[in-house]
Amino acid sequence: MVQKDLPPRWDRRMQQRLARGEAAALGELYDRFASLVHSLAHRVLGDEHAADGVTREVFGHVWEHPDSYDPQQGPLRSWVAAVTHRLAVQRLRATEAASLTEADGDRAGELERKVSRASVAARADYIVHSMPAPLRAALELAYFQRRDYRQTAADLGVTEDEARRRLRLGLQLLSTAHDAGGPPGHGGAA
Amino acid sequence: MNGTEGSGAYDDGPGEGRGDGAAAGPGRPPRIPPPRASVEDTGLPLPDLADLGDPAPVPLDLSHDVLKSLLGAWALAACSAAETAAVEDHLGGCGPCAEEALRLREAVGLLHQPETLDLDPALRTRVLQSCLDRRPPRIPVPEWAAPYDAETARLDALLQDFGDAEWHAPVRLRWFRGDAATSRRTTVAGVIAHLLSVDGLVAVALGLDDPLADVVEKGEEAVRGPGGRTEAFWRTSHFPPTRSVRGPWREQSHSLVRTVSVTGTADGPAVPYGDFALPLRDAMLDRAFECWVHAEDIAEAVDYPYEPPAPRHLNRMIDLAARMLPVALAERRRQGRSAAAAAPHLVPAGTPGRSLRLEIEGTAGGEWLIPLDSPGAVGSADLEVAHVALDGVEFCKLAAGHVPPEEAAAGQVGDREAIREVLFAAAGLSRM
Numbered sequence: 027m028v029q030k031d032l033p034p035r036w037d038r039r040m041q042q043r044l045a046r047g048e049a050a051a052l053g054e055l056y057d058r059f060a061s062l063v064h065s066l067a068h069r070v071l072g073d074e075h076a077a078d079g080v081t082r083e084v085f086g087h088v089w090e091h092p093d094s095y096d097p098q099q100g101p102l103r104s105w106v107a108a109v110t111h112r113l114a115v116q117r118l119r120a121t122e123a124a125s126l127t128e129a130d131g132d133r134a135g136e137l138e139r140k141v142s143r144a145s146v147a148a149r150a151d152y153i154v155h156s157m158p159a160p161l162r163a164a165l166e167l168a169y170f171q172r173r174d175y176r177q178t179a180a181d182l183g184v185t186e187d188e189a190r191r192r193l194r195l196g197l198q199l200l201s202t203a204h205d206a207g208g209p210p211g212h213g214g215a216a
Numbered sequence: 217m218n219g220t221e222g223s224g225a226y227d228d229g230p231g232e233g234r235g236d237g238a239a240a241g242p243g244r245p246p247r248i249p250p251p252r253a254s255v256e257d258t259g260l261p262l263p264d265l266a267d268l269g270d271p272a273p274v275p276l277d278l279s280h281d282v283l284k285s286l287l288g289a290w291a292l293a294a295c296s297a298a299e300t301a302a303v304e305d306h307l308g309g310c311g312p313c314a315e316e317a318l319r320l321r322e323a324v325g326l327l328h329q330p331e332t333l334d335l336d337p338a339l340r341t342r343v344l345q346s347c348l349d350r351r352p353p354r355i356p357v358p359e360w361a362a363p364y365d366a367e368t369a370r371l372d373a374l375l376q377d378f379g380d381a382e383w384h385a386p387v388r389l390r391w392f393r394g395d396a397a398t399s400r401r402t403t404v405a406g407v408i409a410h411l412l413s414v415d416g417l418v419a420v421a422l423g424l425d426d427p428l429a430d431v432v433e434k435g436e437e438a439v440r441g442p443g444g445r446t447e448a449f450w451r452t453s454h455f456p457p458t459r460s461v462r463g464p465w466r467e468q469s470h471s472l473v474r475t476v477s478v479t480g481t482a483d484g485p486a487v488p489y490g491d492f493a494l495p496l497r498d499a500m501l502d503r504a505f506e507c508w509v510h511a512e513d514i515a516e517a518v519d520y521p522y523e524p525p526a527p528r529h530l531n532r533m534i535d536l537a538a539r540m541l542p543v544a545l546a547e548r549r550r551q552g553r554s555a556a557a558a559a560p561h562l563v564p565a566g567t568p569g570r571s572l573r574l575e576i577e578g579t580a581g582g583e584w585l586i587p588l589d590s591p592g593a594v595g596s597a598d599l600e601v602a603h604v605a606l607d608g609v610e611f612c613k614l615a616a617g618h619v620p621p622e623e624a625a626a627g628q629v630g631d632r633e634a635i636r637e638v639l640f641a642a643a644g645l646s647r648m
Contacts, residue, residue, distance in 0.1 A: 047354030050477040052347055053340075053365055054470050057372065060343070061335055069328075078336070082343045089347040150326035168294040169327050175289040176296075187285065194288025194320070201323035 037095075037102035044092035052089055059103065060085075062155065063110045069151050070114035070144040076121070080114045087113070107152050114148065115141055150203035157199050164192035165200075276302040284313055291320035334377070337370045341526065360497040361476045363504035363529035368469040371411075371511040374520060375462055378404065383459045387517040389510075391617035391646040395553060400648060404517060405457035406450060407510050410648070412465040413445040414506065418499050419468055421487040422475050427464060441490020443648040476500065492543075498536055505533040509616040524609050530580035534608055537615045537645055538574055538584040542591040544641040554637060562590055569593030572630075572638050573603040580608040588634055602630030604638065614639065617646025 043051035060081060067080035087109055088095070095105050122137045154162060160182070167173040167181055179189035276298050278286075283306045289295045290303045307314040348356075357365055383405045390399045402410070416427040431448045450457070476484065476496065484496035494502060508525050515522035524530055548554045563569040569587040576582055585595025605627040606614075613619040621639035628635050 047351070048474075048477065049344075049348060049353035049355060049357045050365070050470075050474045052344060052353070053357065053369070053473065056340055056344060057369060057466075057470070060340065061376070064335055064339075078339055078342075081339065082346050085343050086347050086350050090351050147326065147328075150323075151328065154327070165292075165327065168289070168292045169324065174294045174296070175286075175292075178294065190285045190289050192288075193292055193294065194285065197288045197291055197320040197323040198316075200326055201319045203326055204319075204322065 034097060034101065038097050040102060041092050041095055041097065044089060052085070055088065056085060059106050062103070062152075063106060066107060066110045066148045066151060067114040069148045070111070071118055071121075072144075076117060077114075080110065080117055083113050083117075084110050103156070111145065111148055111152075115145055118144055146203050150200055153200050153203055157196060161192050161196035161199065164189060165196045168193055278302050278306075280306075280310070280313075283310075284316075287313065287317050287320055291317065291324050335373060337373045337523075340369055340373075341366065355477055357473060357477050358497070360532070361473055361500045363525060363532055364469070364500045364507065365473045366529060367504045367507040367511070367525060368466070368473075370522075370525075371507055371514075372462075372466055372469075374511060374515060374522065375408070378459065378518070380459070382518045384456075385517045387513050389513065389648055391648055392643040393647075395640055395644070397617065397620060402450070403456065404514050405459060405461050407514055408461045408465050409449055409453070409457040410446045411507060411510060412461060412468060413449040414442040415465070415468055415472065415503055416445065417442070417489060418472055418487050418496070418503060421485045421496065421499070422472070422479075424468075424471055424475060427468060440488075444490065446648060472500070472503075498539075501532055501536045504529065505536070505612070505616075508533075509612070509618070512618075524580075524612075527579040527608075530608055530612070531582060534576055534580060534582070534611060535584070537611070537642065538586060540645055541574075541586050541638060541641050542588075542593070544644050545586075545588060545637055546591050548637065548641055548644065553640075563593045565590070565592030567593060568596030568599055570599050570601050570634070571595040571597070572634050573597070573600050574611075574638070575603065575605040576608050576611055577605060578608045586638060588637070600630070602628070602632075602634040602638075604628050604635055611642070615642045615645045617643055619643075 040051060040055060044055065063084050064077050064081050067084075068074065068077040071077055071080065084106065088106065095102060099105070119137070119141055122140065154165070163182060164178055167178040168175065173181060175189045175193060176186055178193070179186045182189065182192075184192075278299075283303055286295055286299055286303050290300060293300075295303070303317075307317055384403050386401060387404055387407050388399050388401055389407070389410070390397060392398065412427050420426045428445055428449055431452045486493040486495055487499035489499075504525070512522050514520075525533065545554070569589050571585040571587050574584040574586055576584075585597060585600070587593035587595045588601070606625060610619065610625055614621065614624045621636070621643045624639055626635075626639065
């Protein structure tokens with residue numbers, strides 16, 4: 027189930043409660059974001075056990091450093107996703123690097139490509155997860171249900187023009203997953 | 217790790233127009249990306265031939281704007297054959313469109329079936345515990361509210377992927393009334409409405425909103441106790457409950473845990489259940505128990521596996537039931553349902569009385585001495601007249617009215633009347 031957008035007030039309130047050391051807030055945070063965190067980590071690492079570990083690290087980080095979230099910078103969900111991405115990529119890199127033999131240039135390049143692919147895939151998942159529902163619905167019909175855009179329009183009760191627009195806009199959003207990172211120092215820069 | 221990470225690539229900004237700006241360099245030959253993987257790989261039915269449009273397409277004469285608007289549909293192979301041909305013809309001569317087409321087709325490759333991995337319900341406890349070890353909470357969840365926190369989270373996880381078929385699956389609620397098994401038909405959504413209504417008893421006691429506020433305002437006759445509230449909720453809903461009941465139920469359960477953590481002391485307000493009242497801490501345990509029992513009902517109805525609570529939580533639930541037994545025994549006598557000696561061996565309050573040793577096996581287990589003749593008496597090993605041994609989950613099923621007392625798999629030694637009374641009293645603890 028995709029969570030509906032929450033008002034920024036919820037984000038600020040959650041941050042205050044975490045800062046205050048309220049264990050019940052931690053539980054609510056987990057209930058809200060655990061499946062997002064776990065699925066992003068799983069997309070990067072491709073391993074259930076490793077994804078569990080990243081999930082633990084992410085919530086540990088948020089619980090220990092609630093003040094490192096700045097509500098001015100965007101929703102808590104985005105920040106949690108960025109922390110997840112960073113920690114998952116960190117773990118992938120550590121795991122893969124450990125298996126590299128010394129001075130193996132080719133394999134180091136391979137590692138970077140792997141990290142980059144995993145990052146793009148995780149960003150894409152997040153974009154699909156958080157894009158406006160009408161765009162996601164159109165993509166789901168056209169891609170997963172194999173409906174053409176006319177059928178998609180009929181299914182959604184919109185004009186054919188609108189269906190074409192949504193499919194194009196949805197893919198445009200999705201294609202930004204290939205753009206390396208956002209501003210410097212952020213989780214996206216794998 | 218730097219501590220100032222912002223949202224970066226995960227910003228939720230609209231990306232409108234992103235593709236339009238990416239023009240190809242002049243004179244650069246447009247690249248036509250390869251088509252995506254074949255539909256046969258998806259296992260989904262192929263589209264009807266009729267849907268594919270003209271089988272021998274003649275490129276259509278479409279304006280640049282229309283062709284551009286088709287790029288998304290084209291990338292997804294969701295246009296007619298004639299439109300596809302027109303777009304591809306256009307891409308050979310229009311750099312910006314070709315650039316965007318490539319970008320969009322690559323984006324299609326990023327679409328995945330959403331992961332259907334179920335989150336291991338036990339992960340929650342492990343993750344939260346590890347967090348709390350790293351930074352001890354200043355406002356912990358009280359120990360007596362932890363079972364409720366855990367059970368509501370487990371049930372919510374079960375509901376996570378339910379579709380309409382699951383939400384409307386029939387469920388039969390079972391309990392004991394007057395020593396007879398009784399039941400009531402509802403649906404999965406109806407069960408959640410039931411939990412919402414009865415958890416509302418605790419909410420009201422804590423000064424939170426009553427989920428039945430509308431019902432009460434509509435002048436329904438006194439809506440008291442779990443059954444009455446549930447029936448009132450079901451009766452006054454315009455439609456049978458749907459999945460929409462999940463949000464309010466979960467919100468209320470979160471807010472109960474939040475409130476008892478922040479304000480709750482163990483001796484908070486008593487929670488009135490209609491015929492009786494429970495101290496707040498026991499009411500929270502009772503609600504945890506009911507949440508688990510009904511989660512089992514739901515899981516059974518939709519044929520999902522469901523585990524018993526963590527042993528330390530189960531132990532507290534058993535302890536609550538054991539502590540409620542003496543009053544239940546007295547109630548049976550008062551109502552003349554007790555087959556045991558008409559005149560119990562009354563003892564002054566606070567003094568030892570005839571007792572039954574309840575031995576619960578397993579990791580959640582323990583031993584309880586149940587005073588048989590008066591709720592005021594103290595259980596006594598010296599005055600033990602009977603000994604019953606059963607598994608923790610079995611005992612809970614008995615106390616939930618899911619196992620008839622006659623059939624409870626219990627090892628028994630001693631006074632058979634006393635044993636029968638206790639087993640029936642345990643079943644009598646159940647309610648809707």
